[in-house]
Amino acid sequence: MTDLTILQLYPEQLGVSGDGGNVVTLAERARRGGLDVAVTEHRPGDALPAAADVVLIGSGPLSTLRAIHSDVLRFRELLSDWSDAGIPVVAIGGGMEILSRGISGEGADLEGLGFFDASAHRGAQRRANYFKVSTPYGGGSLYLLGFEDHATRFELGAGASPFGAVVSGGGNGDGREGVIRGASFGTQMKGPALPLNPALTDRVLTAAVARTGGAYAVADAHATLDEYATKSREVISANLEHVFKAM
Amino acid sequence: MKYVLPILLGRLVRVLARARGGGSAYPGYLVLKLLPTFLTDVTKQFDRGVLFVLGSNGKSTTTHMLSDIMRSHGLRVFTNPTGANLPQGIASALLSEVSLFGRLKADVGVLEVDEAFAVELSGHLHPSTVLMLNVQVDQLYRFYETSRVADMMTDTAATAGTHVVTNRDDEYLGPFESATLDVTRFGASPALVAAAPHGLQNASAYDKGAGTRALTAEAEVTALTATGATIALGDQAVDVRLPAKGLHYAVDAAAAIQTARVALGPEFDSHKAVAAFAAMKPAYGRGERLKIGSDEAEFVMFKNAASLQLNLDALATAPEQVLLAIDEGTPDISWIYDVDFSSLDHVDVVSGAKAWQIALRLEHAGIPIGTVEPQIEKAIDLMKALPSPSGKTKNFIVNYEQMMIARKMLGYPDLEKRA
Ligand SMILES: [Zn+2]
Numbered sequence: 001m002t003d004l005t006i007l008q009l010y011p012e013q014l015g016v017s018g019d020g021g022n023v024v025t026l027a028e029r030a031r032r033g034g035l036d037v038a039v040t041e042h043r044p045g046d047a048l049p050a051a052a053d054v055v056l057i058g059s060g061p062l063s064t065l066r067a068i069h070s071d072v073l074r075f076r077e078l079l080s081d082w083s084d085a086g087i088p089v090v091a092i093g094g095g096m097e098i099l100s101r102g103i104s105g106e107g108a109d110l111e112g113l114g115f116f117d118a119s120a121h122r123g124a125q126r127r128a129n130y131f132k133v134s135t136p137y138g139g140g141s142l143y144l145l146g147f148e149d150h151a152t153r154f155e156l157g158a159g160a161s162p163f164g165a166v167v168s169g170g171g172n173g174d175g176r177e178g179v180i181r182g183a184s185f186g187t188q189m190k191g192p193a194l195p196l197n198p199a200l201t202d203r204v205l206t207a208a209v210a211r212t213g214g215a216y217a218v219a220d221a222h223a224t225l226d227e228y229a230t231k232s233r234e235v236i237s238a239n240l241e242h243v244f245k246a247m
Numbered sequence: 248m249k250y251v252l253p254i255l256l257g258r259l260v261r262v263l264a265r266a267r268g269g270g271s272a273y274p275g276y277l278v279l280k281l282l283p284t285f286l287t288d289v290t291k292q293f294d295r296g297v298l299f300v301l302g303s304n305g306k307s308t309t310t311h312m313l314s315d316i317m318r319s320h321g322l323r324v325f326t327n328p329t330g331a332n333l334p335q336g337i338a339s340a341l342l343s344e345v346s347l348f349g350r351l352k353a354d355v356g357v358l359e360v361d362e363a364f365a366v367e368l369s370g371h372l373h374p375s376t377v378l379m380l381n382v383q384v385d386q387l388y389r390f391y392e393t394s395r396v397a398d399m400m401t402d403t404a405a406t407a408g409t410h411v412v413t414n415r416d417d418e419y420l421g422p423f424e425s426a427t428l429d430v431t432r433f434g435a436s437p438a439l440v441a442a443a444p445h446g447l448q449n450a451s452a453y454d455k456g457a458g459t460r461a462l463t464a465e466a467e468v469t470a471l472t473a474t475g476a477t478i479a480l481g482d483q484a485v486d487v488r489l490p491a492k493g494l495h496y497a498v499d500a501a502a503a504i505q506t507a508r509v510a511l512g513p514e515f516d517s518h519k520a521v522a523a524f525a526a527m528k529p530a531y532g533r534g535e536r537l538k539i540g541s542d543e544a545e546f547v548m549f550k551n552a553a554s555l556q557l558n559l560d561a562l563a564t565a566p567e568q569v570l571l572a573i574d575e576g577t578p579d580i581s582w583i584y585d586v587d588f589s590s591l592d593h594v595d596v597v598s599g600a601k602a603w604q605i606a607l608r609l610e611h612a613g614i615p616i617g618t619v620e621p622q623i624e625k626a627i628d629l630m631k632a633l634p635s636p637s638g639k640t641k642n643f644i645v646n647y648e649q650m651m652i653a654r655k656m657l658g659y660p661d662l663e664k665r666a
Contacts, residue, residue: 012451012453013453015585016384016582016585017579017581017582018580018581018582018583018584018585019581019584020584020585021581021583021584021585021608021611024584024611024612025611028611061392061393061394062392063392063393063394063453064453067453068453128578128579147578147579147581149579190579190581191579191581192581192584195584195607195608195611196604196607224610225607225610225611228603228606228607228610228619229607231603231606231619232603232604232606232607234603235600235601235603235604235621239575239600242575242578
């Protein structure tokens with residue numbers, strides 16, 4: 001019997017920044033925690049999925065956001081209902097932007113799903129750097145480390161809450177980073193975000209199984225993953241100021 | 248006389264830079280400052296003009312193949328070293344070969360060109376022929392849009408003097424057309440592509456919709472053999488030996504042969520091309536084998552998900568001893584999660600500044616790791632210390648910067664410099 005169904009939206013089109021890694025780590029940590037996991041995928045033209053316990057939508061350039069635009073708009077009600085029911089929706093980069101009210105700037109004029117109360121403005125100064133964010137998602141403050149690569153100013157609506165605060169990097173452009181909606185969130189953090197931040201992954205998994213009355217706990221089987229993630233994070237921490245040439 | 252002073256100065260700076268062990272692009276930069284027409288003035292002496300090689304992956308390998316084919320036809324070739332594909336890098340490379348009066352005895356220039364500078368360089372070098380290899384998801388931090396990279400290449404192709412050679416199997420580049428230019432294509436047979444574990448790794452043009460027009464490849468890889476490939480050229484087929492294993496190298500060979508065919512016209516002789524491949528040494532780090540103790544180190548270099556995947560797919564069996572290393576030369580390695588590592592059953596040593604991130608990726612895939620050693624020098628010592636493998640081969644799967652360090656450590660001089 002499946003304890004956890006992970007749904008990835010548009011794995012090919014919105015999967016160019018290692019977005020599959022977020023899926024891989026959710027599945028692997030859940031399995032090592034003793035859960036029976038299924039991974040499902042939605043592609044353009046597929047029937048809308050019937051159910052999921054956690055949803056991931058990754059990043060992609062504007063051209064592919066345009067290509068999946070009409071398909072993703074079909075999720076407007078479903079994602080909203082799911083999120084209200086406590087199903088975490090994790091949206092990265094372009095995926096977060098298309099889930100906002102819309103994307104403008106640099107010739108982009110894409111209506112979004114309005115899932116997040118925010119809007120994305122392309123054409124901000126391009127950022128390609130290591131990224132450190134603190135987030136209250138799912139409990140006490142957590143430091144996240146990863147990589148940031150975008151040229152978007154992300155403007156939150158008056159009542160919207162950011163996913164976190166920027167410690168190092170650009171984020172939304174105003175010291176805040178991403179957006180949060182219940183157990184769902186959007187972020188520019190790549191690297192990808194979840195493998196490098198096991199504590200965040202565990203909070204997503206906890207939220208996902210809490211809804212169905214299940215339980216998830218970190219076990220001995222997670223030790224090597226955690227050790228490698230800790231060491232990876234130490235290296236990123238030590239190199240936060242390293243600047244990557246964009247040209 | 249206008250050449251003497253800038254060239255002397257450039258050479259002097261070059262000697263100083265070398266003595267300091269520094270990079271090689273600055274002398275070229277200086278010469279271009281003093282003599283903005285330097286690139287044009289030197290390359291217009293080439294009777295057979297200049298050929299451009301563009302692409303996300305395979306530029307160096309293909310440039311190397313094309314140069315050797317041209318040489319096999321008796322031509323003197325000027326070419327730029329691996330990665331010296333920006334204007335200042337090309338100027339530096341020319342600087343090391345011109346006379347003080349700006350003379351260079353070459354018949355043809357075969358140049359790999361960075362896509363971001365290709366249109367600008369075309370304005371100086373006026374290539375007669377432009378070869379477009381592929382658009383693959385590469386260095387997103389640099390370009391963000393693969394369609395933007397494709398536009399850079401096709402815009403450059405449109406500036407060619409006579410010929411464009413493009414990749415039939417690339418959704419962005421295959422459909423390239425021109426009313427005034429001779430456009431021909433290379434590719435791999437559908438059966439070969441279908442048999443490749445992860446295909447050719449060319450980017451999908453999701454925004455363009457799937458192409459419906461059937462395109463012909465004038466040079467098509469139709470079979471892979473133990474040491475090479477069969478390439479169909481119309482009704483003729485040639486068997487070439489390849490300097491390194493993998494379908495992508497066979498496709499590069501088809502691209503080089505097709506480009507030589509159009510550039511040489513009736514002079515092209517397939518026997519000479521076959522002879523060139525038979526004698527060809529691997530390009531730096533692409534299947535190159537170097538001595539390590541009583542064994543050999545086989546180098547496979549990659550710079551992104553596509554090239555790593557293609558090289559992993561080309562492994563006949565899981566390597567007995569293998570080092571995998573990535574450093575800060577590849578800043579964002581998010582894509583390692585898009586790579587299928589299942590052709591490895593273990594990795595002996597992971598190294599480079601990204602060693603822990605690689606280890607994290609491999610642990611997610613359940614691939615056992617011997618040692619995580621971020622310092623490449625120590626990692627190479629660990630590889631040296633491993634008992635001699637039965638196949639006498641220790642595999643080094645590395646990015647460019649790690650390869651350079653590893654070569655040096657194994658006692659091989661640094662012949663090429665990056666621009
Ligand atoms: Zn081994």
